[in-house]
Amino acid sequence: MKTVLVIADGMADRPLRELNWRTPLEAARKPSLNQIAETGVCGIIDPISPGIPPGSDAASLALLGYDALGIYSGRGALEALGSGVKILPGDVAFRCNLATIDSSMVVLDRRAGRIATEDAAELAEKLQRIKLKQSSNVEFVFKNTIQHRAILVIRGSRLSAAVSDSDPGKLGERVSEVKPLDHSLEARSTAKIVNELIREFQKTLRSSSTNKERAKHNLPPANVVLCRGAGTIPKVRPLSEIYGIRATCIAAAPLIKGVCQAAGMKVINVKGATGTLQTDYTAKTRAVVQELRNCDFVLLHVKATDVASHDGNIKQKVEAIERIDSMLGYLLKNINLDSTYLAITADHTTSTLTRNHEGDPVPVAIAGPYLRVDDVTKYDERACAKGGLHRIRGLELMPILMGLLGKTKKFGS
Amino acid sequence: MKTVLVIADGMADRPLRELNWRTPLEAARKPSLNQIAETGVCGIIDPISPGIPPGSDAASLALLGYDALGIYSGRGALEALGSGVKILPGDVAFRCNLATIDSSMVVLDRRAGRIATEDAAELAEKLQRIKLKQSSNVEFVFKNTIQHRAILVIRGSRLSAAVSDSDPGKLGERVSEVKPLDHSLEARSTAKIVNELIREFQKTLRSSSTNKERAKHNLPPANVVLCRGAGTIPKVRPLSEIYGIRATCIAAAPLIKGVCQAAGMKVINVKGATGTLQTDYTAKTRAVVQELRNCDFVLLHVKATDVASHDGNIKQKVEAIERIDSMLGYLLKNINLDSTYLAITADHTTSTLTRNHEGDPVPVAIAGPYLRVDDVTKYDERACAKGGLHRIRGLELMPILMGLLGKTKKFGS
Numbered sequence: 038m039k040t041v042l043v044i045a046d047g048m049a050d051r052p053l054r055e056l057n058w059r060t061p062l063e064a065a066r067k068p069s070l071n072q073i074a075e076t077g078v079c080g081i082i083d084p085i086s087p088g089i090p091p092g093s094d095a096a097s098l099a100l101l102g103y104d105a106l107g108i109y110s111g112r113g114a115l116e117a118l119g120s121g122v123k124i125l126p127g128d129v130a131f132r133c134n135l136a137t138i139d140s141s142m143v144v145l146d147r148r149a150g151r152i153a154t155e156d157a158a159e160l161a162e163k164l165q166r167i168k169l170k171q172s173s174n175v176e177f178v179f180k181n182t183i184q185h186r187a188i189l190v191i192r193g194s195r196l197s198a199a200v201s202d203s204d205p206g207k208l209g210e211r212v213s214e215v216k217p218l219d220h221s222l223e224a225r226s227t228a229k230i231v232n233e234l235i236r237e238f239q240k241t242l243r244s245s246s247t248n249k250e251r252a253k254h255n256l257p258p259a260n261v262v263l264c265r266g267a268g269t270i271p272k273v274r275p276l277s278e279i280y281g282i283r284a285t286c287i288a289a290a291p292l293i294k295g296v297c298q299a300a301g302m303k304v305i306n307v308k309g310a311t312g313t314l315q316t317d318y319t320a321k322t323r324a325v326v327q328e329l330r331n332c333d334f335v336l337l338h339v340k341a342t343d344v345a346s347h348d349g350n351i352k353q354k355v356e357a358i359e360r361i362d363s364m365l366g367y368l369l370k371n372i373n374l375d376s377t378y379l380a381i382t383a384d385h386t387t388s389t390l391t392r393n394h395e396g397d398p399v400p401v402a403i404a405g406p407y408l409r410v411d412d413v414t415k416y417d418e419r420a421c422a423k424g425g426l427h428r429i430r431g432l433e434l435m436p437i438l439m440g441l442l443g444k445t446k447k448f449g450s
Numbered sequence: 451m452k453t454v455l456v457i458a459d460g461m462a463d464r465p466l467r468e469l470n471w472r473t474p475l476e477a478a479r480k481p482s483l484n485q486i487a488e489t490g491v492c493g494i495i496d497p498i499s500p501g502i503p504p505g506s507d508a509a510s511l512a513l514l515g516y517d518a519l520g521i522y523s524g525r526g527a528l529e530a531l532g533s534g535v536k537i538l539p540g541d542v543a544f545r546c547n548l549a550t551i552d553s554s555m556v557v558l559d560r561r562a563g564r565i566a567t568e569d570a571a572e573l574a575e576k577l578q579r580i581k582l583k584q585s586s587n588v589e590f591v592f593k594n595t596i597q598h599r600a601i602l603v604i605r606g607s608r609l610s611a612a613v614s615d616s617d618p619g620k621l622g623e624r625v626s627e628v629k630p631l632d633h634s635l636e637a638r639s640t641a642k643i644v645n646e647l648i649r650e651f652q653k654t655l656r657s658s659s660t661n662k663e664r665a666k667h668n669l670p671p672a673n674v675v676l677c678r679g680a681g682t683i684p685k686v687r688p689l690s691e692i693y694g695i696r697a698t699c700i701a702a703a704p705l706i707k708g709v710c711q712a713a714g715m716k717v718i719n720v721k722g723a724t725g726t727l728q729t730d731y732t733a734k735t736r737a738v739v740q741e742l743r744n745c746d747f748v749l750l751h752v753k754a755t756d757v758a759s760h761d762g763n764i765k766q767k768v769e770a771i772e773r774i775d776s777m778l779g780y781l782l783k784n785i786n787l788d789s790t791y792l793a794i795t796a797d798h799t800t801s802t803l804t805r806n807h808e809g810d811p812v813p814v815a816i817a818g819p820y821l822r823v824d825d826v827t828k829y830d831e832r833a834c835a836k837g838g839l840h841r842i843r844g845l846e847l848m849p850i851l852m853g854l855l856g857k858t859k860k861f862g863s
Contacts, residue, residue, distance in 0.1 A: 051820040060822070085861050087842060088849025095862025105862065112863045266863055390820070394860060396853030397822070419822050419838060428840035 038442045040378045040405075041325055041335045041368065042434075044100060045361050046093060046290070047343030047387030049399040049418055055351055061389065062400070062417040065358040069365035070402070070416035073381055076374075077404035079413040080426025082434060084385050088396040091431075093343070096384035097296040101336075102435030103273050111198045111268020112292065117188040119295030119304075122180050124270060129196045129227060132266045133179075133187040134204065135160060135259035142212045142261075144205060148185040149259035152251075157181040159247045160259055167237050175230055179238075179262075182291065189264055191230060197223035203235055204263035212261060231264060238262045275301025276334070280444040285328040287321055288338035289313075297336060314341045314353060318360050322367045329372060333442065339364070346387035354389055378405030378441050381416070382434065398428060407441065451855045453791045453818075454738060454748045454781065455847075457513060458774050459506060459703070460756030460800030462812040462831055468764050474802065475813070475830040478771040482778035483815070483829035486794055489787075490817035492826040493839025495847060497798050501809035504844070506756070509797035510709040514749075515848025516686050524611045524681020525705065530601040532708030532717075535593050537683060542609045542640060545679045546592075546600040547617065548573060548672035555625045555674075557618060561598040562672035565664075570594040572660045573672055580650050588643055592651075592675075595704065602677055604643060610636035616648055617676035625674060644677060651675045688714025689747070693857040698741040700734055701751035702726075710749060727754045727766060731773050735780045742785060746855065752777070759800035767802055791818030791854055794829070795847065811841060820854065 286297030309317025699710030722730025
């Protein structure tokens, strides 16, 4: 017995006036999603708890069965892990942007004109060469990923992720001082180190030849590093240890790859999987079928639905759902539902109206053998609410799926 | 976006033989309640947890989103707050009755013949003048409210609400000694202080001219103060801080006013709102519409359904429900459901058969924009159980309502 769990990022929504008060899921053509609902068991999930809008990091941890409220330790380290940066227990990692500020530290462009990855790499290399005072007892890693995006890792013996962002989050505001968020010595010293580092970065960036070259081409300088989302690796037991399974993750978004790595999963890089609306859906589904031969559990994550929602693009969201439906059609044809459970859910509701993550529950459907199939025939927010799974919490899904495989441990004797 | 939450005290019930095995809600004519159910999303709520009969204090705290099981700290302080008695953190407050006992301390009348408020005020003034030994390091406030009802507040540095009642709760039993309910020094010393105070009260009451006057008119003397429900103000963050909202409470019952004050809400006194079956329903609903102009969240509490239930009066309970239905009719006409959520629930089930609060869940319906409307077309205990909200806990309702307003904070990033 095997399990495939498909997570469509932000796929759930609220009814929209533009869709005649249907949700994008209700409006989309989705024969395969409906087939899963019809032949399986359905329900709704509060990823964290009712009414609470989940971040994708916390929601993914929950859907892998972890108590996100108890173990969540910031986004930075998960994003760093997923971006291929080596990160050790105790390291504090930040998501960073190479950005443009004016002489009074006011942010003019949070992405330095979506700086080319090549330019960013040149700058990152220069920043990495900065020598910190030996007395600080701290090392750092600065690594650019795609375009303006980068990761900063601080390594030392007494650090804390309880520090604020230097990234003000919007244009026209000044770069913030990083502040400790609790009274610990660790938080105070981490804030001090990061502030010093940011100042050193600025000096190096200001004098860099890369920025002089950019100025010649009328490109905004990348003259500051904005840091946000300080985090450490959450202390979780790997899925292999909890359930005795071999688990694989197929995702493009660095954050999800990071979460899955933290859970001890094998992370597959699929060519053409981009985490955008243009991602190669076929390549990803092929990879699922391939991986299923060698492992017990495959998580397939698709980001496109969330991207469309944050852009407030209803048409694009419906299209993304229809593409996901085609993926599932391929899976339904190419996996054996007599020996495989196929589950589909979303990590959270993203409203295309508010363009934000919302606290409404998400639909879930599980197809496969030996299920108590219910009467639900359609896969959407309202139809699934009538299903046999009722309303469950995010962290309950994984034990349900693993229970079907006989992989959950008996409690009591 | 705004929210109105209507709480009908003890409105939920069990099926009754006298109503042909329907509940009062099922038997009542209630077009507006049904309209809310039909155009909205429904469910059932366990105010505290399944099977546990909630007190109105704990249930109201839960429906405001607080973890009642964790923060509940007795009824006395909430009742005192709602009665307009100033109460500070650390103060221990009791609900009191002026009552009649015989010479061997046996209770003859728990309400001293429902003593007139004027007589009670005279006596309270005399009791307030009692001087405590300086060594006790304690002050007290004794304030009568309506008829035999009064509040006793003890103020000092090392007090505890973990003490028992002196009120035996029924006729024909002796006044109880107040006892510490845990082994703390604070509980022991508080019990000692209250017992001394009760003895001092008795001395003053015995010799009071008011009681002599009452004897002349053949009225039972108010010769004892019965204390119950020791409590402190619960340590909760105000709603304004949790959700960033301006919140108003419209209620007549002192307890509910106290709970709402503890939650940092503005409490409106509506002329004619009495907390009885004769309360001015129209004045209360008009106040809701008025308040909605200046705040984000209005709680409207109606006590009449609970009063009828405790009296075991089925006919009166059905009538009270029909009056609440008219109130909701007024609200449906006078608030804009394109920008307002209207929720209706009960704080607990009160059985008109057992005349007690019971642990059965209560129905809830929410109408308003952007809801995943379900198929439920009637508002009652059984119809709502089929709704899209499923079965939730009391403390989950407020995050759900606030999530719809975009007022809950994201968990994770």
